[in-house]
Amino acid sequence: MSEQDHESSDSSGTPQGPAPQEQPQPQHGAHVSTGTGSGTGPGTDPDAGADRDTAAGAGKPAEAPGVPDTAIPELVIISGMSGAGRSTAAKCLEDLGWFVVDNLPPALIPTMVELGARSQGNVARIAVVVDVRGRRFFDNLRQSLADLEAKHVTRRIVFLESSDEALVRRFESVRRPHPLQGDGRIVDGIDAERELLRELRGDADLVIDTSSLNVHELRAKMDAQFAGDEEPELRATVMSFGFKYGLPVDADLVVDMRFLPNPHWVPELRPFTGLNEEVSNYVFSQPSAKEFLDRYTELLQLIAAGYRREGKRYVTIAVGCTGGKHRSVATSEKLAARLAAQGVETVIVHRDMGRE
Numbered sequence: 001m002s003e004q005d006h007e008s009s010d011s012s013g014t015p016q017g018p019a020p021q022e023q024p025q026p027q028h029g030a031h032v033s034t035g036t037g038s039g040t041g042p043g044t045d046p047d048a049g050a051d052r053d054t055a056a057g058a059g060k061p062a063e064a065p066g067v068p069d070t071a072i073p074e075l076v077i078i079s080g081m082s083g084a085g086r087s088t089a090a091k092c093l094e095d096l097g098w099f100v101v102d103n104l105p106p107a108l109i110p111t112m113v114e115l116g117a118r119s120q121g122n123v124a125r126i127a128v129v130v131d132v133r134g135r136r137f138f139d140n141l142r143q144s145l146a147d148l149e150a151k152h153v154t155r156r157i158v159f160l161e162s163s164d165e166a167l168v169r170r171f172e173s174v175r176r177p178h179p180l181q182g183d184g185r186i187v188d189g190i191d192a193e194r195e196l197l198r199e200l201r202g203d204a205d206l207v208i209d210t211s212s213l214n215v216h217e218l219r220a221k222m223d224a225q226f227a228g229d230e231e232p233e234l235r236a237t238v239m240s241f242g243f244k245y246g247l248p249v250d251a252d253l254v255v256d257m258r259f260l261p262n263p264h265w266v267p268e269l270r271p272f273t274g275l276n277e278e279v280s281n282y283v284f285s286q287p288s289a290k291e292f293l294d295r296y297t298e299l300l301q302l303i304a305a306g307y308r309r310e311g312k313r314y315v316t317i318a319v320g321c322t323g324g325k326h327r328s329v330a331t332s333e334k335l336a337a338r339l340a341a342q343g344v345e346t347v348i349v350h351r352d353m354g355r356e
Contacts, residue, residue: 076126081190243256
């Protein structure tokens with residue numbers, strides 16, 4: 001059964017707890033422009049007195065038998081109460097570049113670490129989500145942790161905690177049963193799970209109480225512990241489209257280029273697309289075209305800074321014209337190049353090019 005991680009309602013003003021965030025997926029015909037990403041500095045969790053924040057900065061793992069110490073992946077085990085935000089915490093690490101495995105049987109954790117060590121550095125950081133969905137395997141966790149210690153693998157345990165009241169509210173809001181409640185009430189399942197995880201909570205290196213946290217605040221706490229000194233990476237999809245085919249459903253920002261003259265009405269340019277140099281030159285030779293691009297790029301810098309502060313790492317910018325063939329394509333190419341030059345990892349998608 002999937003975990004109940006519930007997002008709070010911003011309109012109510014009362015945090016209801018974290019929820020995973022959807023990521024826009026590049027469509028067909030995409031190509032990637034060069035760019036780099038960046039995160040926030042270290043922080044602490046004032047809500048959890050049992051936190052062992054200093055352990056979260058544990059040193060480099062010692063050498064395992066037959067494996068150079070530089071090859072041993074960094075390992076984080078994410079666990080905690082159902083509904084407390086495990087999925088959100090895992091998504092945060094995934095966005096930071098970790099290799100994340102959800103609901104891995106604990107007995108396979110040492111095997112996963114060994115495979116990572118053999119990946120020649122391609123899998124340098126592994127996060128594993130362990131929860132009661134794999135309860136028949138849960139007794140193997142203690143043995144797996146002992147095996148990792150015997151192999152000198154440094155691991156950190158992140159435990160997501162929440163009050164009974166907050167957990168009941170989150171489960172009731174989505175009308176889903178608790179994984180352990182059986183024929184009983186939600187509180188019966190919470191009690192059973194809390195007892196099952198009691199020992200693991202005591203061994204945790206970092207305990208985060210999400211009772212009063214929303215999804216953005218939880219992501220900020222994870223960033224503070226794992227992002228290092230850099231800013232969070234922002235990834236952008238710049239998508240050209242034709243208004244006559246409809247707005248892209250996943251667009252965060254929409255740009256309308258129909259204020260520029262349409263190359264469609266220039267006979268010698270009509271057969272070509274915005275990828276053609278002559279078409280691009282025609283579009284940006286028009287009054288205000290370059291000024292618009294300059295000003296919109298400056299606006300995106302402001303928006304991107306806010307997205308990073310709020311933990312949003314994916315943005316889709318939809319650039320439209322009438323048919324998605326000339327003006328939107330040329331502008332998308334220019335805009336993507338500007339973003340890549342600013343260090344934003346950028347993907348270009350020409351959704352409707354070729355449909356005419």
